[in-house]
Amino acid sequence: NAGVMQNPRHLVRRRGQEARLRCSPMKGHSHVYWYRQLPEEGLKFMVYLQKENIIDESGMPKERFSAEFPKEGPSILRIQQVVRGDSAAYFCASSPDRVQETQYFGPGTRLLVL
Amino acid sequence: QKEVEQNSGPLSVPEGAIASLNCTYSDRGSQSFFWYRQYSGKSPELIMFIYSNGDKEDGRFTAQLNKASQYVSLLIRDSQPSDSATYLCAVRVSSGSARQLTFGSGTQLTVLP
Numbered sequence: 128n129a130g131v132m133q134n135p136r137h138l139v140r141r142r143g144q145e146a147r148l149r150c151s152p153m154k155g156h157s158h159v160y161w162y163r164q165l166p167e168e169g170l171k172f173m174v175y176l177q178k179e180n181i182i183d184e185s186g187m188p189k190e191r192f193s194a195e196f197p198k199e200g201p202s203i204l205r206i207q208q209v210v211r212g213d214s215a216a217y218f219c220a221s222s223p224d225r226v227q228e229t230q231y232f233g234p235g236t237r238l239l240v241l
Numbered sequence: 242q243k244e245v246e247q248n249s250g251p252l253s254v255p256e257g258a259i260a261s262l263n264c265t266y267s268d269r270g271s272q273s274f275f276w277y278r279q280y281s282g283k284s285p286e287l288i289m290f291i292y293s294n295g296d297k298e299d300g301r302f303t304a305q306l307n308k309a310s311q312y313v314s315l316l317i318r319d320s321q322p323s324d325s326a327t328y329l330c331a332v333r334v335s336s337g338s339a340r341q342l343t344f345g346s347g348t349q350l351t352v353l354p
Contacts, residue, residue: 160342162344172342175341220342222340228340230275230287230342231287232277232285234283234284235284
C-alpha cells in the first residue's frame with residue numbers, strides 16, 4: 128500500500144485520557160500535515176512537520192496538543208487530557224519535497240471522547 | 242486567517258448534466274489551488290490542482306482559475322450519481338515555511354439519477 132497510512136482508524140477515549148494518533152506518509156514523501164475536521168465543519172490545518180522538525184504549528188491549540196515526526200517511525204499527534212470537544216476526524220496528509228507539491232490524505236482517525 | 246468561501250449547497254443536478262462548483266479566496270498571495278472530493282465518512286481525495294490562470298481539463302473535470310477575480314471553479318461534465326459528494330476547495334499561500342492548505346467549508350453535490 129503506497130498511500131498515507133493512519134492508525135487507529137477509530138479511537139474511543141474517556142475524558143481526561145490521552146489520545147495518540149499515528150501517521151505514516153507515502154513512500155518518498157518527507158512532509159506531513161495534520162488537519163482536524165469537527166462534525167459538520169471544514170478541514171482546519173493544525174501542524175506541518177518534516178523529519179525531526181516542526182515547521183509550522185500555527186493551527187495547533189496551545190494546550191494539550193503536540194506533534195512529532197521522529198527520524199524513525201511515523202508522525203504522532205498526541206492529545207493529552209482529552210475533552211468532548213476534541214471529538215473529530217483527524218487527517219494526516221503528506222507531500223514530496225517540491226515547491227508546488229500536492230497533498231495526499233490518509234483515511235483519518237475518528238476520535239470519540241466519551 | 243486566510244479565507245476560502247464556497248456555497249455550501251446542497252447543489253442538485255440531474256444525471257448527465259454539468260455541475261458547476263465555485264470558490265472565492267481572499268488572499269492575493271495564494272499560489273496553488275486544489276479541488277478535493279470527500280464522500281461521507283471518508284477522507285478527502287484529490288481531484289485536480291491548478292496553478293495558472295485559465296482552464297485545466299482532466300477527463301470529465303475542468304478547473305478554472307481567475308487570479309484577478311480571486312475565483313476558482315470546478316466543472317463536472319456528464320455528472321454521474323457516483324459524483325455525489327462534498328467538494329472541497331483548498332488554497333495554499335506559499336510564503337516562507339507556510340505550506341498548509343486552507344479549505345472552504347465544501348459544497349455538497351447530489352446527482353439525481
